[in-house]
Amino acid sequence: MAEFGTQQSEGDFDWSEMLHSWFFKGRIAFQRMWWVFLLTVGLGVSFQAYKGWQQKPVYQSRAKMIVDGQIVLTDKSAAQYSEVYANFYGTQVQLMTSSLVRQKAADRVRALHPEYLPCQVTLNVTQSKDANIFNLSAWGAEQNYTQAYLDAVMEEYLNFKRDRRESKAKDTVYSLQENLLEYQRQIEELEQQKLDFQKKNNIIFVQEQGNTAGAQLASLKDQQAQLKTQLRLLEEIDLDRFVDQGLPPGDEQALVESVLTETDTEYGQARRNLERLRAEMDEFSIYMKPKHPKIIDLKREIERQENLLKIIRRQTLNQVVNKKKILAGELANLNVVIQESEQKALKYSTLNAEFDRIKSRLASYSARHDSYLKMMESLHQSENIHQEPVTILEPATTPTTIPVNMFKQVTSGGLVGLALGVGILFAFAMTDNRLTSVEDVTQRFHAPVLGIIPLQKQRQGEVTLLQPNDDRLMFAESCRNIRSSLLFMDRQGPRPQTILVTSSIPAEGKSTLSSNLAITLAFASSKTLIIDADLRRGKAHRAFGLNANVGLSELLNDTELKPEDVIQQTSYEGLDLIATGEYPERPGELLMSTRFDQIMDELKKRYDYIILDCPPVLATDDTPSLATKADAVLFIIRSTYTRTRQIKSAVDTLELRGTKIRGFVLNFVDNREPNHYYYKYYDYYSYRSYAPKAGNHEKDKKGHPKHAEKIPSGEEHKTPVSGKKETVVAELVDKSAPANPEQKPDDNTDTDKTDKTV
Secondary structure, rough: OOOOOOOOOOOOOOOHHHHHHHHHHHHHHHHHHHHHHHHHHHHHHHHHHHHHHHOOEEEEEEEEEEEEOOOOOOOOOOOOOOOOOOOOOHHHHHOOOOOHHHHHHHHHHHHHHHOOOOOEEEEEEOOOOOOOOOEEEEEEHHHHHHHHHHHHHHHHHHHHHHHHHHHHHHHHHHHHHHHHHHHHHHHHHHHHHHHHHHHHOHHHHHHHHHHHHHHHHHHHHHHHHHHHHHHHHOOOOOHHHHHHOOOOOOHHHHHHHHHHHHHHHHHHHHHHHHHHHHHHHHHHHHHHHOOOOHHHHHHHHHHHHHHHHHHHHHHHHHHHHHHHHHHHHHHHHHHHHHHHHHHHHHHHHHHHHHHHHHHHHHHHHHHHHHHHHHHHHHHHHHHHOOOOOEEEEEEOOOOOEEOOOHHHHHHHHHHHHHHHHHHHHHHHHOOOOOOOHHHHHHHHHOOOEEEEEEOOOOOOOOOOOOOOOOOOOHHHHHHHHHHHHHOOOOOOOOOOOOOEEOOOOOOOOOHHHHHHHHHHHHHHOEEEEEEEEOOOOOHHHHHHHOOOOOOOOHHHHOOOOOOHOEEEEOOOOOOOOOOOOOOOHHHHHHHOOHHHHHHHHHHHHHHHEEEEEEOOOOOOOOOHHHHHHOOOOOOOOOOOEHHHHHHHHHHHHHOOOOOOOOEEEEEEOOOOOEEEEEEEHHHHHOOOOOOOOOOOOOOOOOOEEEEOOOOOOOOOOEEOOOOOOOOOOOOOOOOOOOOOOOOOOOOOEEEEEEEOOO
């Protein structure tokens, strides 16, 4: 069964193609529903015209408001009401036209002028270009009410802003009062804490003791540092060892000497005397002999001084050892004193810090309290100062009558009607599911599209049949394309001999296409028979100029009749016709009879191809039953006419009977449709006339020309009748046409030369 649904196409999406398709659908919808535009435009124009004639006089009043300067106080502490000036003018316009201000204005007019008849007033507020002025305009049906309403709008606008300013001021005062009360409470609590602290502690004594304790602690810290330094120095030297062993050589000796010198001044004096004597000895030794009395005396004095120095050193070292012990004891005592002093200083400093914190908080709250008091005073002072920047420049003028612009009314009605018509047309075009292109068919059904037939002009409601040298090139080539597609679509299997042509609903062109398909098969030197199997409304004989006195119905009812008794020869060589005959009472039973099967078996032996022109599938049950007996079913779809649900229903009916549709044919296709633009290239091709040769235009016994349109296609097959090799006709192409269809033929090409056969 054919699958119904949308299949995604591959490749990039072509927006131009889609827009072209929409435009084409819109054009088709306009051709069908052009009267919708006339209806909607007429209704729009009529409605607006009626509205204009019935409209009451409209009065307009104007007024102006200006943005004034403001007095700026030199005292920066004075409170002023400041507005947000970002987007100031837009905000004022929105405020003037707000529903709140307009409602208050209407209430004001109703209260002050109850005699005025209320009406709907339209308000417009704009800002003058390059000026700080607002232009107000009001339109209404009542003259006095409109003027009073405009004045009331300005007054209520100013009242609203004044109320907002007063409300802000009240809120600010309330907030300041709350803060003042809070600060006053905090100040009272802090003053009480200060008083309680002073009662509990003598603040003057605490401050003096704190200062004294701090100075004493600093002095003790200095003594502690000095003692630690001396004790550390003494601890670095092993003085006990020096007392027993003497001074060591090197740096350690110098260190001990320095300690001893600082400890005992006598040791230092003796050490300096010894150095002086040694210096004199060195000096006298330069120019005196060793045994010189002076030198001998100096040596004795140096020896005596060295012995004295050793005695003093020993005594001093003992003093230093004792001093080390004394320093350790003093340092321990000093640490205890310092600890007590620190506790005392910490106590007094804590009391001082607590008292200072109370005083600091009290000063801070007092300063804030004073600041808020100044703000309160400035708010009271600014209440009498006018701070509104916008004031009334010109009150509302006496309203003037505005004439009704009928042209504008009618034009707007026409445009609205036109837009409504376009919308209706667009909705109709988008919801219309009629098939218009090959893509529409292939997206919804799996069976291929064997060909498309362009839209042709009709004579008396019918399309003229193909002729041997027909000048309708697109139409002729389309019919031949269907013939070739039908015969060569299955190159491996047998070609269909009996071809059933049908459609879903009437008026889709199936009979015309059946006749032209049979003609193209006859042009290919194939013996072809067309049977008008529409036993209810068949009229295929009319197109060939034949009668339907005796036809298929008589052949099926009368067993004595033979097929040759009802077969009629057409004006086309190799093409015969069996008309419907008289319309029978039960056509469905006749087509399903064994008599019909016997006749079809006999006809298959006589003809290469048999075309069955059947009624629409949805109209009768004849076609679904008869389709099971055909080799191929060709389904005709009329472009922009047949709806998708009708085609799907017909296809489902055929496939329910086990019939497989060989392919679709899209009929009545407008070549201006975006997917069929290539039809214009048929104008590059034309038929060529050959010089008469023997047998080329030989006529049969009835005077009909025998067609020599027989050119091999490259594949041969045996026909059921004669066994001759049948070939499919290939067209004669104009050699003057370029290979590229977009390339125009050269003007110098000799178009009179005879083309070669392809």
